[in-house]
Amino acid sequence: MSDIRNELKYVASHEWIRNEGDGSVTVGITDHAQDLLGDVVFVELPEVGADVETGDDAGVVESVKAASDIYVPISGEIIATNELLEDSPELVNSDPYGDGWFFRIKLADEAELDGLLDAQAYGELCEDES
Amino acid sequence: MANKTALYDQHLAMGAKVVDFGGWDMPLNYGSQIEEHKKVRTAAGMFDVSHMTIVDVTGADASEYLRYLLANDVARLEIKGKALYSGMLNEDGKVIDDLIVYRMTDPSVPGEWFRVVVNCATREKDLRWMADKTAHFDVALTEQPELSMVAIQGPEAIAKAKSVLNESRGRLIDGLSVFQGLESEGWFIARTGYTGEDGLEIIIPEDEISEFWQALADAGVAPCGLGARDTLRLEAGMNLYGADMDESVSPLVSAMGWTVAWEPESRNFCGRAALEAEKAAGVAQKLVGLVMESRGVLRGHQKVIVEGVGEGEITSGTFSPTLNVSIALARVPVGTKDIAMVDIRGKHVAVSVVRPPFVRNGKKVFS
Numbered sequence: 001m002s003d004i005r006n007e008l009k010y011v012a013s014h015e016w017i018r019n020e021g022d023g024s025v026t027v028g029i030t031d032h033a034q035d036l037l038g039d040v041v042f043v044e045l046p047e048v049g050a051d052v053e054t055g056d057d058a059g060v061v062e063s064v065k066a067a068s069d070i071y072v073p074i075s076g077e078i079i080a081t082n083e084l085l086e087d088s089p090e091l092v093n094s095d096p097y098g099d100g101w102f103f104r105i106k107l108a109d110e111a112e113l114d115g116l117l118d119a120q121a122y123g124e125l126c127e128d129e130s
Numbered sequence: 131m132a133n134k135t136a137l138y139d140q141h142l143a144m145g146a147k148v149v150d151f152g153g154w155d156m157p158l159n160y161g162s163q164i165e166e167h168k169k170v171r172t173a174a175g176m177f178d179v180s181h182m183t184i185v186d187v188t189g190a191d192a193s194e195y196l197r198y199l200l201a202n203d204v205a206r207l208e209i210k211g212k213a214l215y216s217g218m219l220n221e222d223g224k225v226i227d228d229l230i231v232y233r234m235t236d237p238s239v240p241g242e243w244f245r246v247v248v249n250c251a252t253r254e255k256d257l258r259w260m261a262d263k264t265a266h267f268d269v270a271l272t273e274q275p276e277l278s279m280v281a282i283q284g285p286e287a288i289a290k291a292k293s294v295l296n297e298s299r300g301r302l303i304d305g306l307s308v309f310q311g312l313e314s315e316g317w318f319i320a321r322t323g324y325t326g327e328d329g330l331e332i333i334i335p336e337d338e339i340s341e342f343w344q345a346l347a348d349a350g351v352a353p354c355g356l357g358a359r360d361t362l363r364l365e366a367g368m369n370l371y372g373a374d375m376d377e378s379v380s381p382l383v384s385a386m387g388w389t390v391a392w393e394p395e396s397r398n399f400c401g402r403a404a405l406e407a408e409k410a411a412g413v414a415q416k417l418v419g420l421v422m423e424s425r426g427v428l429r430g431h432q433k434v435i436v437e438g439v440g441e442g443e444i445t446s447g448t449f450s451p452t453l454n455v456s457i458a459l460a461r462v463p464v465g466t467k468d469i470a471m472v473d474i475r476g477k478h479v480a481v482s483v484v485r486p487p488f489v490r491n492g493k494k495v496f497s
Contacts, residue, residue: 038158038159038162038163038357039162039163039164041164041427041449042425042426042427042449044425044426060475062426062427062449064163064164064357064361064448064449064451065163065357066429067427067429067475093162
């Protein structure tokens with residue numbers, strides 16, 4: 001059973017979103033997603049400073065099995081990316097909600113947070129998929 | 131309902147992630163494909179390959195039949211147990227499947243018998259093709275679905291296997307040459323594999339496999355899934371049917387030219403005329419290795435661009451856990467030299483063109 005954290009929000013494309021409470025969010029992929037992908041060997045992330053919109057491509061996660069797009073779960077500006085992933089992409093597998101995070105977004109509109117899935121809704125979605 | 135091997139419940143108990151593979155529920159990995167891969171390169175791993183199709187070929191014309199059916203020549207098998215890798219071609223000289231054939235009897239003793247191991251996803255078309263070709267031969271084909279098969283691979287594979295086998299089977303292993311298999315008390319033990327490491331492939335009655343698998347696990351042989359099997363075989367530069375060759379290509383453009391036995395000229399194997407015509411006209415493509423030092427992963431079907439020469443395509447690509455770079459097999463124009471570009475999602479990335487294999491016995495081997 002994959003780990004789904006109550007304090008986080010989610011989107012159907014398996015990214016998680018943590019509200020940092022200062023107008024920014026942190027984004028990564030869920031435990032369920034990393035488990036489906038298998039061993040992650042490479043992560044391509046967006047440029048810091050880029051303006052992004054919900055649903056945009058924000059990069060690629062390459063596992064031994066396949067390449068998967070990372071999507072922007074919420075609009076805003078990329079203010080940081082996780083440089084640890086450059087040398088240690090396996091952190092996405094070992095610590096998807098911690099050191100395996102992808103990027104931070106300064107929100108364009110905090111009201112967009114209300115449209116995200118909560119842990120229960122995301123859990124149901126994963127069950128439907130399996 | 132998918133087919134399940136005799137080890138299915140044990141796979142689940144060992145934590146396998148199971149996927150459909152050619153109609154079989156097979157382990158993809160037992161947690162981490164990369165750890166399993168490294169275990170095979172540095173110690174020993176085992177694979178359940180019971181989904182593969184085993185067909186015994188018997189009868190007075192068994193040898194003549196196989197000399198017609200296969201592009202490689204079973205007459206080269208001069209001692210009992212020796213194995214041969216071959217393509218089975220259609221009349222157009224294209225690859226129906228690749229397979230291993232073992233000579234099961236001493237060539238000097240009457241009563242011929244060969245054992246053929248073919249892929250699982252191609253089982254039905256292979257069996258149909260093989261049956262169709264028996265018309266003018268005194269030969270019988272017998273599938274052996276009640277036999278299971280386990281591959282034990284890695285530098286410690288033989289020592290670990292011997293540690294759980296009885297003395298006579300251990301002695302048999304000591305006497306095996308590379309690419310040879312022999313029977314011992316109902317088990318068929320071969321020094322073959324698909325990983326580029328030393329190791330064994332053992333064919334066992336299915337009611338005995340479970341105990342053997344557990345004994346190997348207890349001896350420290352890591353269970354490995356099809357995921358690791360694919361990265362290992364690609365590092366070893368070995369073809370995968372359906373990716374690196376299929377019925378649309380000939381062995382001559384699939385790095386399998388060495389498996390075509392042209393001599394003796396009098397042997398008219400299936401597909402020979404078409405291959406001779408292709409050779410006479412000039413072979414247009416070749417299968418090469420690619421190595422990408424920059425970040426990212428090469429994948430099957432990505433376009434290969436060779437400046438001034440033309441274009442090709444990756445047939446299989448992956449991240450190499452041993453080399454820590456991405457590697458691929460690609461079919462490219464024959465004029466391709468030592469550099470090319472690969473189109474990765476619209477970006478052109480430089481790659482080196484090398485001669486496979488990439489890894490043998492745990493070490494980088496290309497230059």
